[in-house]
Amino acid sequence: MLEAEWTESDVYKNTVARFNKAAQTINLDPNVAERLRHPKRALVVSIPVRMDDGHIEVFVGYRVQHNITLGPAKGGIRYWPDVTLSEITAMAMLMTFKCALVGLPLGGAKGGVRCNPTLMSRGEKQRLTRRYTSEILQMIGPDKDIPAPDLGTDAQIMAWLMDTYSQDIGHAVPSIVTGKPIEIGGSLGREEATGRGVIYTVIEAAKHLGVTLDESKTCAIQGFGNVGTACAKKIAKIGCRVIAVSDMSGGIYNSKGLDVQELLDYAKGNKTFEGYKGGDRLSNKELLEIPCDVLIPAAVSSVITKENAPRIKCKILAEGANSPTMIEADPILKENGTFVIPDILANAGGVTVSYFEWVQGIQKLFWNEKEVNSRLWEIMSTTFRKMIHVAAEENVDPRTAAMISGIRRLSKAMLVRGFYP
Numbered sequence: 001m002l003e004a005e006w007t008e009s010d011v012y013k014n015t016v017a018r019f020n021k022a023a024q025t026i027n028l029d030p031n032v033a034e035r036l037r038h039p040k041r042a043l044v045v046s047i048p049v050r051m052d053d054g055h056i057e058v059f060v061g062y063r064v065q066h067n068i069t070l071g072p073a074k075g076g077i078r079y080w081p082d083v084t085l086s087e088i089t090a091m092a093m094l095m096t097f098k099c100a101l102v103g104l105p106l107g108g109a110k111g112g113v114r115c116n117p118t119l120m121s122r123g124e125k126q127r128l129t130r131r132y133t134s135e136i137l138q139m140i141g142p143d144k145d146i147p148a149p150d151l152g153t154d155a156q157i158m159a160w161l162m163d164t165y166s167q168d169i170g171h172a173v174p175s176i177v178t179g180k181p182i183e184i185g186g187s188l189g190r191e192e193a194t195g196r197g198v199i200y201t202v203i204e205a206a207k208h209l210g211v212t213l214d215e216s217k218t219c220a221i222q223g224f225g226n227v228g229t230a231c232a233k234k235i236a237k238i239g240c241r242v243i244a245v246s247d248m249s250g251g252i253y254n255s256k257g258l259d260v261q262e263l264l265d266y267a268k269g270n271k272t273f274e275g276y277k278g279g280d281r282l283s284n285k286e287l288l289e290i291p292c293d294v295l296i297p298a299a300v301s302s303v304i305t306k307e308n309a310p311r312i313k314c315k316i317l318a319e320g321a322n323s324p325t326m327i328e329a330d331p332i333l334k335e336n337g338t339f340v341i342p343d344i345l346a347n348a349g350g351v352t353v354s355y356f357e358w359v360q361g362i363q364k365l366f367w368n369e370k371e372v373n374s375r376l377w378e379i380m381s382t383t384f385r386k387m388i389h390v391a392a393e394e395n396v397d398p399r400t401a402a403m404i405s406g407i408r409r410l411s412k413a414m415l416v417r418g419f420y421p
Contacts, residue, residue: 073109076150195230197349223299
């Protein structure tokens with residue numbers, strides 16, 4: 001029954017299909033391949049929470065560890081209405097390959113709670129977080145499994161998680177989570193790391209394609225949360241015109257370019273783009289089909305499908321979100337000349353700087369922001385070039401090349417460690 005639940009979503013099927021394609025290309029050891037198609041462990045928990053009006057509501061939570069061959073499991077926790085075990089399992093698998101691809105000594109995990117954080121008060125979210133933490137306490141630890149923020153969660157939620165774990169242990173354990181506030185051991189540069197990493201890969205893709213990123217080039221970004229806002233700020237800083245952005249309420253479009261700082265201020269004060277006068281309104285679906293040079297889906301999964309892929313008109317598609325493109329859309333995008341930077345590379349900046357934060361916490365020695373960003377650039381740019389090399393060597397698309405690169409490193413480690421018992 002549990003296996004049926006973790007294999008039912010399109011995201012899971014998408015991830016396994018792409019893994020199978022890469023594994024077949026390199027004739028991966030069938031025993032290694034079979035082990036990597038399944039998570040190591042999955043925990044499903046009930047989370048009773050007393051709401052502000054006094055009634056108790058029970059939420060469902062998950063924590064999945066896919067593989068820990070290379071080191072402790074690492075992965076975010078998302079609070080979102082449509083979270084499922086299958087989706088969380090797929091995201092844990094992607095984290096395994098992502099960490100292996102960029103060379104981190106970490107495995108893949110993911111967690112989530114099925115809830116709508118936008119409708120919850122601060123107190124309700126704190127009580128939810130503390131109870132969820134207590135329910136998954138057996139799985140997490142600074143040497144076992146290190147959570148981080150994801151969709152619907154932030155640094156404050158990581159602070160509550162860290163405090164709950166520390167209260168149980170009896171002393172402060174900052175390295176139990178990453179993406180936490182600076183005041184309790186967070187890393188400079190972590191908040192914008194995922195979006196910054198996306199743009200670092202866009203810069204490398206532009207070099208590879210012979211494209212100059214200047215004011216003549218345009219960018220559209222679906223999603224204006226942590227990742228989308230960081231992408232908008234960084235790509236505007238290097239000179240591109242951001243012509244469209246969106247949040248859950250829909251998007252804003254202006255062919256002449258949007259004022260990114262004005263958008264940030266407006267979104268902060270109003271929570272959505274409703275009433276914003278600096279551009280025309282459009283839907284999230286329409287945003288994806290706007291002609292542009294760079295398209296960044298930075299919201300949710302499965303938004304680019306075989307139905308809308310023929311209408312996507314961008315030169316570079318950088319996947320800021322996890323699994324935003326369905327496998328059936330890949331050949332259509334390739335045929336239309338779109339260069340896709342796959343999610344396991346494009347959004348790896350977050351886990352990379354999370355790794356930096358974990359290392360700094362263990363060493364009790366912290367780096368300045370310039371050093372963090374410099375190390376991030378080195379890893380993202382080097383990994384991009386490695387992906388391009390593998391793509392040429394194996395005659396495959398960049399997505400398959402990225403998967404192959406991660407699988408090879410992981411496979412070697414699994415074979416060296418052997419099989420127990």
